Amino acid sequence: MMRLGTGIGWRPEIADAVERMPGIDWVEAVAENVCPGHLPDSLLRLRERGVTVVPHGVSLGLGDAERPDQGRLTALAERAEALGSPLVTEHIAFVRAGGPHTASPRLEAGHLLPVPRTRDALDVLCENVRIAQDALPVPLAVENIAALVAWPHEEMTEGQFLYELADRTGVRLLVDVANLHTNHVNRGEDPARALAELPLEAIAYVHVAGGFERDGVWHDSHAHPVPRPVLDILTDLASRVRPPGVLLERDDDFPEPADLERELAAIREVVGAGAARSPGTLAVSRPGAHGVTREPPARTALLAAVGAAADAMATHAAAPAALPAPAATAAPAEPVGPGTKPEPESEPVAEAARLRLGLAQAALLSALVAGTPVPEGFDRVRLGVQARALAAKRADVVAKVAPELPLILGSGYRAAFLAYAQRRPMRGGYRQDALDFAEETLLSGRSPQGRPRRELRRWWLDRSGPAPRRTSRLRRVGRTLIRH
Known part of the structure; x- marks a missing residue:
């Protein structure tokens, strides 16, 4: 694996500062924010200087119950090729659920949500990762995510x-x-246990970021300085293996460049301190050493979540009795180590696992964004915190992708959007969410009157008019506006 060195997350807000920072070996750019045909000048200049650029995807949904979307894979591949990247990265998370295979509305989280650590979820994730690997021109690395909630009765540690x-x-x-x-x-x-169980030889690089604690909940904000406990974990990791690369992430509330440089210096210092503590050998964990089960998968809490899904979505198609019975499987052969690819499971087993996982994920996401009952076994308080965090993130991101909306609506934007989010789950990404919010505001008559209303109407028409499929909606909004 190539050595990357010390890097920082490239963001447009700090692009100039990143170019001037000493000791930056590589940068990471959010893949969805980069257009292959129109790369930012800053990234082009960094590449010309020999700085490696890695695209970091956030919307593929490798942990979704459905297989990865080919269009999204193609887009990720195009960005890797345009940037001349040695690898591409994504997350071990699900980002959307529901749809025809669960007989429920299709929902988007707009956020990275944890997959259950069960055999079903692992089987689905492995197949999805293989599909992505086959579609990408460079190696894939996947990231462990932060989570506010835990799935009940998981079968494995992280x-x-x-x-x-x-x-x-x-x-x-x-x-x-x-x-x-x-x-x-x-x-x-x-x-420490997670690091002890990881296949350290499979590490591509490491992320470091800040957050904050409120009421006993840690929020992974990427908008605060890196705290000492995170640096201590990095020291522990560096004492076990020399990481090929370490990158500082910052996504919001950007400090002065000097502050970022101090954080990068602290990262280099603790990596060096960890290496000094290293015994000089690579610690490699082995399956089974920490209680990894090798028995055939049992019926776990996912099946209980299926029952909750049926109640929450009120559909006979989701009833447990209608589900295929879990197929019996033999215990997998003992692998020789990371990188070994055993034969994939038979198609019926994979589809049964996808159905069970899909129903469970739909029940959880529906509770988070559509107000349906909380599935059995989940912490209701934590789900409430997560639901509010998802709505707040929607409001923040929509304000970024459509900055005209807060300007038009003024101080009432946030309250209006949060009220809208309670009634309307996201259905097609943040830009579509901005259009839907503006349309519903105009149709409901809750928008301000006078000039702000005219500006909001003009903004919505400018972005909705060219699409033929929205013609009837344009007429409906037009009639409503005339009446008002």
């Missing part, structure tokens, strides 16, 4: 789950030590 994933697919790992800290605070998980 380290065990990641080991199995790397072992079965050969995928490399992007280890986010800030996310290990988040899961320590929010879910009581031991970062």
